[in-house]
Amino acid sequence: MGTIVWFIFLFILISLIYWFFSQRVVPWATSHGDREQSVPLRDIFRWFSAGRLVFALLLVVFLLLPLLSVVVIKPGYRGVVFDVFRGVLPEPLGEGLHLVWPLVQQVTPYDIRTQTYTMVQRAQEGESDTLWAPTADGLKVGLDLTVRYKPDPARLPELHRNIGPDYAEKVVRPQIRNIARMVVSEYGILDVYSKRRAIIQQQIFDRLRGMFAKDGLICEEVLLRDVVFTPEFEKALENKMMAAQKVEQLEFEVQQAQKRAEARIKEAQGEAAAFETINRSIEKNPKLLEYMWIHKLANDVKLVVVPRDGAGGIIINPEPLLNAK
Template identity: 30%
Template sequence: MPADMNDYFKNKLENNNEPPKFLKEFSKKATILYVILAVIVLLIIAKPYEIIQSGEVGIKVTAGKFDPIPLGPGIHFFIPGIQKIIKVDTKVRIINYKSERDTAFGDVNEGIIEKPSISVLDARGLPVSIDLTVQYRLNPANAPQTIATWGLTWEEKLINAVVREVVRNVIGRYKAEELPVKRNEIAKMIEQEIRQKIESFQNKPVILESVQLREINLPPKIKEQIERVQIAKQEAERVKYEVEKAKQEAEKKAALAKGEAEAKKIRAQGEAERIMIEAKAQAQANEVIGKSITPELLKLKQINVQGKFNEALQNNKDAKIFLTPGGAVPNIWLNAEDNKKATSIGR
């Protein structure tokens, strides 16, 4: 076989051993895919990121050093093994100091810490327990400094310790029986002193929302004593009310009697004035009448009476005539058969 013929078949065989072009392209894409999958697996295993939710801040720690700038909501990456991100809650949190556990939320009490009532001694050394509710939240702007200084148990060191100290100091100033009476004063004092102490901490680590005094639990003997005093006060108030009511009733009756007496007095005065006015008018009338009587008038009157006398004699023949001593006009007594009639003709 000629030499050029051998070269032809040799080249043909070599060309047939090369992989197709699409296989070369697939191989390259597969390599890239493997790399991507490896990166994804690495991310899943190492998880070099942290997602911060609303109501939280993140604190990046690099080789044990806290970054002073807090991380806001969103996704944040870090270098595994060298860095880490600590998430802390900045929402309002509650500590309930109470004698019984709150079961209103079942077993899920997110952000609510329940602690026993605060046991303290009053001014005489008697035991008293106080129920409080404290609402607060971590200051997000200074969260890195707070966690760096106080650690993740900052609530126990900043809130619980301060609350217990203030409650003991305030309650220790009063006697047990004074506590219920001065409840509002004590509640205000406890909140003011807790707020002052928390705000005095460097970097303002906590924002205090409110402090509510819910219950003052007194010793049984003190409670019985207070109840007796309250019953006595209620009885005294009842007696005072009855006395006041009786006094008011007496004053009312006295006022009515006085009013009636005044009314009678006014009526009597009115009657007296009426009589005086009538008497005065009669006197004036009599005076006028007296002044009006003249001898001529009397003579005329006598003539009129004499005329009536004459008429009487004409009608009654048996009439008897008699004169009244000192009188100017005669009187006539009339007898008619057996019946007697008296007629007096006067002035």
């Protein structure tokens, strides 16, 4: 649309230059020079008279006026109207075709769809930079942060009046960096590394939502995608985790040894209890001992010598007893 306006301006400028040369310069040169050799410029362009010039200008304006008056708002956009006499109009234009006063009203389109602003540690993942924030214990962490937001359609005139179309650089980026740093500075580096990450993400979202609302923006979601540590801290953290794993391994081995000792104690206690029961049974029935060792004999044993009451040995033929088994 601006190109058309410049075209009209150049057309009028060329017409004024022609009028100046044909009405002023050429008659002055004719009166001060050779009348026989000087030819007025208007005689060369006989077809280009003042009346035709006015008619051509009116025709161009008439043809271009509809083009300058028509504004098309694309889907997902709203148009904020600035009027030369009334300022920013309170009602933005919706999607579709609209008519405005040319050269009096200017329409600025605003994208009201969800937008994302990403701060990443790896350059190939996005166009922004990493957010490095200090922690409560004086260390630094890098945050891979994505914020989903959009302009409030009902407050677009206010946004246009106070900030303008470049609100992403003027409001979104500075507030994200400021709020994220403030929230992270309240936690230690191990808190950021542990399960408190979800709490930190929620606090950043709550504070950004309030700050964005003051400027006519809606914060929809905050995604804390990754936490990046310095190489020195990563090395120290790795060493600490390895030491913790060794301690856990030693504790596990101690527990296993204790369990094995407890098992042996219980086994010995069980054997002692069994022996005590056997002794009581033998005291009640002395023949039980003979039965037990005869019961354990192999099938092919024919002769056994055993001691008895300290009187030497006796020969017992176990075959009848074995056959009885």
